[in-house]
Amino acid sequence: MSNTLSPAQLDALRRFDTCTVANAIESFNVRLRDVGFADSSVRSIFPKQPPLVGYAATVRIRYSGPPVEGRVAVERTDWWNKLLAVPAPRVVVIQDVSERPGFGSFIGEVHAQVLKALGCVGVVTNGSVHDLPGIEAAGFQLFAGSLAVSHAYVHIVDYGKPVEVGGLKVSPGDLLHADQHGVLSVPPQIAAEIPAAAERLLERERKVIELCRSGETSVEKLRDAVKGIFHEP
Template structure:
């Protein structure tokens, strides 16, 4: 298992938006380009917040129908120990496996404050959330499929197992990067190299942007600039 990044390395990743990190990952050719990110069904509810970077702690929930053992989500504290086994900062990734995902909400302000006290910086879920003003004021990230007014019968099914939200498959301990554009998993073997790769990409992009804004702009010259900056394979 790849060791967790240092605080300085995590800070370096936070300097970049998630699109830039996604582009940087592509330069390493370590995975296909159509995997490793959640689709648009999972969106940021606080898009003005800076990027979220953290390690995944996974939970599966159901909100349609009472729990078999009679315990609702607030009565389950046993999963906190598994959560604390994940390196910090932590991101709780919640898959709602209900027939109607998001019908009932697991995360509100109280739950968010509890998770924050446990070293979590945000939640990613295909389900719903509530109490948005209080959670935003806490500086706690939310990426969700919807917003709901009620808990309904929300309860924990299991935790510490692989989950899938918005098409993104997540295992406990996976490194995630997320912002207003969406949620991305970061391959651990290249995570420390991504900031430098991202800087190189941004410099190349700046050259194209600056030429497009210059008085010397022509279509033919633009072709040459693009060819020089993005030479291809």
């Protein structure tokens, strides 16, 4: 992929929380401010873990069944080659297309360990997850809509196609940034420039915070200080 970042560039993105990355993206005016992130129906299961950064490998699942009539279910191993075609680090993005997303869980400890061995750093899903202690101990990250105790009849419907999770549309290879606040897609054309933009924004914010703490605050000083923060030029 021509827009794949170097390990150093990916590390630079990990230094910032997802809110800061979102603010930095806004400063480039490359997309509307109300798109590019998942809503609060998808939340971090391990909010104390550091930011997740990686490229999306997409899967659609369904828990009800047995699997779709007239066809054999896609085996969980069938899509691994497709998964490995996505650059590392990989984030598996799973859309549960069931009538009740999350009733059956696709990701537990064993599956998470398999995915980690295949170069994945986490999972993002509108569905459910289970076996939390073992997954957390492995340092594997989870962003999910719910928790579940059973996998029910969960099976893969297809993979390697666009999906939608929490209102966020994700295509294979999309760069994602996620932390305790939520999940964000990163426009590839500006990804390498985001750390520098984030540093500039944080410096402006620091000046506002210092002013607020100084005891010498006035409306005029505040108006001047927040320029470039609340409304990017």
